[in-house]
Amino acid sequence: MTGINGKINKTNENIVLFDNSISIEEINSIRNNKNSLIFATDFASFSTLKNNNIKQQSFDEFLTSEEMSKIQKLSYELSDWYSKKQLSNNLLYENVNLGSLLQSEFINILVNFLKKFFTIYKISLKYKNYQFISSKNLSSLLENLSLDYTLLNSSKIDDTLPLDSLNTNIDLKFKNINFKLKIGTKKINSIRSLTENISNSLIKSKIRNNSQFILFSELNTKKFSHLLQKMPNFNETYVVYNRRQPSIWDKESFQLFKNSEAILENEKSLKSNKKSFFSKEKSKIDDIIIKVRTEEEFFEQLFSIEKISFWPSFQKIFFNLIEKRFLDYSYEIFLSQKLLNKYSFSAIMLQNEVGPNERILLQIGKAKKIPIILMQHGLIFDTDEAFTMNKYQGVLGLNTDYQLVWGDVDYNYRKNLGLHSQKIKKIGNPIYDNISEKIISEKNYILLATSGPTTEDIFDLNIETITKNIDTIKKISQIISKLNQKLIIKIHPSPDEFDPSELVKSIDPNIQVIKTGNISQLIQNCSLMIVIDFSSVILDAHLLKKPVINIPVKNNGYGTPTAFSNDSCLMENLESLENSIKNTLENDNVNLLDNSKISSQSYLSNLGNASENLLKFLSDMKNAV
Secondary structure: OOOOOOOOOHHHHHHHEEEEOOOOOOOOHOOOOEEEEEEOHHHHHHHHHHOOOOEEEHHHHHHHHHHHHHHHHHHHOOOHHHHHHHHHHEEEEEEHHHHHHHHHHHHHHHHHHHHHHHHHHHHHHHOOOOOEEEOEEEEEEEOOOOOOOOOOOOOOOOOOOOHHHHHHEEEEEEEOOOEEEEEEEHHEEEEEEEEEHHHHOOOOOOOOOOOEEEEEEEOOOOHEEEEEEHHHOOEEEEEEEOOOOOOOOOOHHHHHHHOOEEEEEOEEEEEEEEHHHHHHHHHHHHOOOOOOOOOOOHHHHEEEEOOOEEHHHHHHHHHHHHHHHHHHHHHHHHHHHHHHOOOOEEEEEEOOOOOOHHHHHHHHHHOOOOOOOEEEOOOOOOOHHHHHHHHHHHOOOOOOOEEOOHHHHHHHHHHHHHOOOEEEEEEOOOHHHOHHHOOOOOEEEEEEEEOOOOOHHHHHHHHHHHHHHHHHHHHHHHHHOOOOEEEEEOOOOOOOOOOOHHHHOOOOOOOEEEHHHHHHHHHHHEEHHHHHOOHHHHHHHHOOOOOOOEEEEOOOOOOHHHOOOOOOEOOOHHHHHHHHHHHHHHHHOHHHHHHHHHHHHHHHOOOOOHHHHHHHHHHHHHOOO
């Protein structure tokens, strides 16, 4: 093995593993060696090499679909590490398993790690006599595999965790001025803290006499406007507790919340001092981490693939994760404990059961014997093939007391999975209660809704998949421009969603890309909507009586959801898209719209009354439990 300052042997055959921590100048200095094969290890580095006209080999071709499925399955299984007997008791902090709060982020990290680890392993099997040249980021993987390697001097170690690197698109409105910004996690937390100070001074809610207390977690004020409007009609006292998003951020959200008569709870209202808490509790968290570190042999055996332990190269990432998160999450536990001690809740409403704050409320709530209710958040793949993915995305309510689903499709899916039918309630979706008021006849543009590859699914990490998604957006833009139609692109709100602004500007500067806001408002005025892959916005379009064309990009092996098998969408490819758009714009689409109406009815019950049904169900909780 050659060290950091070792010399690259220009006569032997080399494998260069490139990522963006390496300078292009250094790559250029070795690219002329005909025996050097250059591999980009992710899409960002692939794009860098491509933009600099540097010949590269395919990193992805070394893994078969079966191997990728195995890695995804293994990542899910290993994300349950915290539940193992020898660890679970040591991870407990105030009735909450700290390790369980990492699960979603852990899956993301492990999928990305294992894709690189196993691919490098497969490359080493093919190119047995090659020396590896890489960045410092990959050195531990190469060492783990006992490969001969040299480190490039220009590289820098990147230990940024997924949640720390996310940027959120926000839309700030001041009178007639609209600011669109992309803000990192730290600034978002600062803005939230500022809005909480202002909100608490403006909202003066009163507790109703002899009422039940119901807790809503992460309730978006504008999305659930109809639900908030109905709250004063019931006798319960509703408490809203948001940690990832502010409850009030402009005049409209303030008015909605104020009129709801709900109680606003947050870090400020709970009167907590973060610095003081950390100084008192840090030693306890350090002790927990020390206990985890003593389980070296257990982790060595658990974290393995193809009988190869990858723990030696993964342990630094693992401990970086728990050291960065455990103390912060202990504070979130402290806040939740204060909240649940402040009120005697008869129910806790969650929209997923995998988020850290949701898991905290779930575990503390169960310890206090408070019923936990999962409210369906979006359309899901209602297929057998997608069960494991749905389970680890926390959308099935496997750990909650009740599941409130939108309609027949999701009710039947959960029932067929063997979940207790008495615990599944068809409520509808409060978000859609006022959607019928939005139906209008204007047809001013074609709307493209993107839903690109994610970073926690190995199939989405493939360069081919990411490239196909970008090329699909490009081709759709070209087709619509050619047809002299106006195009608006609404990107998915996920912080890591691809932003096509620069891409489409070169095709047609009039194409508008919208990153924030409610997509229903855009669907109202479109002539048709094109959707990339599977998304909940399909239901929005059906309810607003707009034809939908679907263009598939990803193939994750999740099967075909009901919305794609009931003829409610036109399923097209790029080759047939132009004719399909023409035919859709020229015809009345009666059959398609009839099918979409039937589809929306199967997906959604109680349209217009979901908010009242939900609040009535909560009102009857004492009799139901």
